[in-house]
Amino acid sequence: MSQVSLPQSLHLDLPLTALAPMQDVTNLWFMKVIAHYGSPDYFFTEYFRVNETSRLNRSILASITENDTGRPVFAQMIGESIPDLVRTAIDLCRYNIAGVDLNMGCPAPRIYRKKAGGGLLLSPEKVDLILAQLRQAVNDRPLTVKMRVGFENTDTFYSILDIINRHSIDLLSLHGRTVKDMYHGPVKYDLIAEAVKRVHCPVLANGNIYSATTALSVLSQTGAAGVMVGRWAIGNPWLFNQIRQALRGEPISPVPLVEVRNYIERLWQIPSAPNIPERARVGYLKMFLNYIALSVDAQGDFLRLMRKTSTEVELFNLCDRFLLAEGTQTLALAPYSGV
Template sequence: MFQVSLPQSLHSDLPLTALAPMQDVTNLKFMKVIAHYGNPDYFFTEYFRVNETSRLNPKILASITENDTGRPVFAQMIGESIPDLVRTAKELCTYNIAGVDLNMGCPAPRIYRKQAGGGLLLVPEKVDRILAELRQAVNDRPLSVKMRLGFENSDTFFQILDIINRHSIDLLSLHGRTVKDRYQGRVNYALIAQAVRHVNCPVLANGNIYSAAQAMSVLEQTGAVGVMVGRWAIGNPWIFHQIRQALRSEPITPPPLTEVRHYIDRLYQTPEAPNIPERARVGYLKLFLNYIALSVDSQGNFLRLMRQAQTEVELFQICDRFLLADPAQTLALAPLITRDLT
């Protein structure tokens, strides 16, 4: 077994950054929006569901085949059927992917109850078989794993890290919570640091990296090769650029709220809009505004009113009220109210 070289980073002198895969969020459109404000080194797709009857989801595939961000994209799979994971991995390798990524961390009950995602952490023997087969199938592309510390505790943690070493995994993205923790509670960066020392591959630290300063702290605490940022990048798409500024000891200028208002417009603009019911369009935008609102208004009024809005007109009037009232006001660089998100 051997490890494959990872795609080239944006800046070889700096730690890596990656946008975490988030279902219903990290589609092609969102990757392009993030790229406008400052690319990460790596993107990861939403997960391709893998089972006996699965085929590659065309919308997720578009985030690979139509991606013009200039950054490598890892194709993420979720499933537990070994023949079908192998079949899907081989098919994905016919596309221009940075590598194949196996999801072993999804905390959704409907996923882990099927022994997929985070459920795999309960069965190290199966993880061993899956990674053995995938390593053979993905022999000329990077094979990466995204996982958590364990299911309810970290009892199987080091056993699975040993399996990762056995099969020469090329990159490990590690969320410092258990599956049952979901997105709540303290992130155990100390265990991420132990993983960094234990495995033979680079490790991306993941979990509640809400600002450039926090990214710097996590890199120092863990010794990881880089950081993976998830939902905090929704609230602050400038975060990857800000992390690079912090790493170079440059001052970070927080974006004015007027720029946040432009960002919301970018999120909303889509060629499919005329064919989507207004209620669905409003609901889609609220998905993102949930992660933006508290960095704009720490009192929660923006969040409350935004969630109550029923129409596009009403929603954008609320956005204008909070984002355009004071041109000098800027987006918070760190959360004013603690929100434990990935």
């Protein structure tokens, strides 16, 4: 079976950009917020869990059916039961999705212990069976894979790349760490470069792309078709625009801290807010602030004090103190090290 063409990118002359799928983060609301500051070419949903009793999760589905960002959305699945993955892929193809993405990289132990997500990297034979069946089921739109370079080591890396070729996968998003590395340690960009040479489809380089300068460096090191950014886009939603500026050789627009304060306000205004208790809402916002803080205050005081707050008033007073105090300060172009 031949490959299917990918949706058109926003900027035909530039490498691709994508927002990585992140559980509890990349919902409809966050996609809209990111789009406000400068959309990537592609969005990916949080994963749809797939098992014998699973049905399509309604709130994840909303990020497809109610998405008015104007950007293509790939629907990501996680699971290992072949008939159920096929059933879910067919269900998803009834909606306006850019393609179906299989998660083969999730490093959460509760996922990989069930032989799903990153656990699939331990058995290339299983990957072969899954992709064969999915390719038959998904034949009129892209079938894509997100994976890591291995589970504990890279023993299965090349055989899985060959399986990706065998089943005409349309796009590979590759995080250059193993499952056991989680999010720590150096990213093996050299292995992403190997994958770019070996597979017949475009490759998105993923892993610790924290700035526009890093994106340029990773693209030149790997020869990848584009970059996929996850956690660092939470801290800097302007990043996709900044990457495009850097690719065009333009100066990168600085982001005043007052704009960061507006971004935090926007995150706070989740549409379901009236139904969420204040403490839970504060906890949800802190998840984002953990990343934002790394580019706001080199000393780490904002991060430390933010984690101690428990009410909306406390949290926003603190944000005002750090973000509105000095009119000229801007968001750091790279996260502060050692915070």
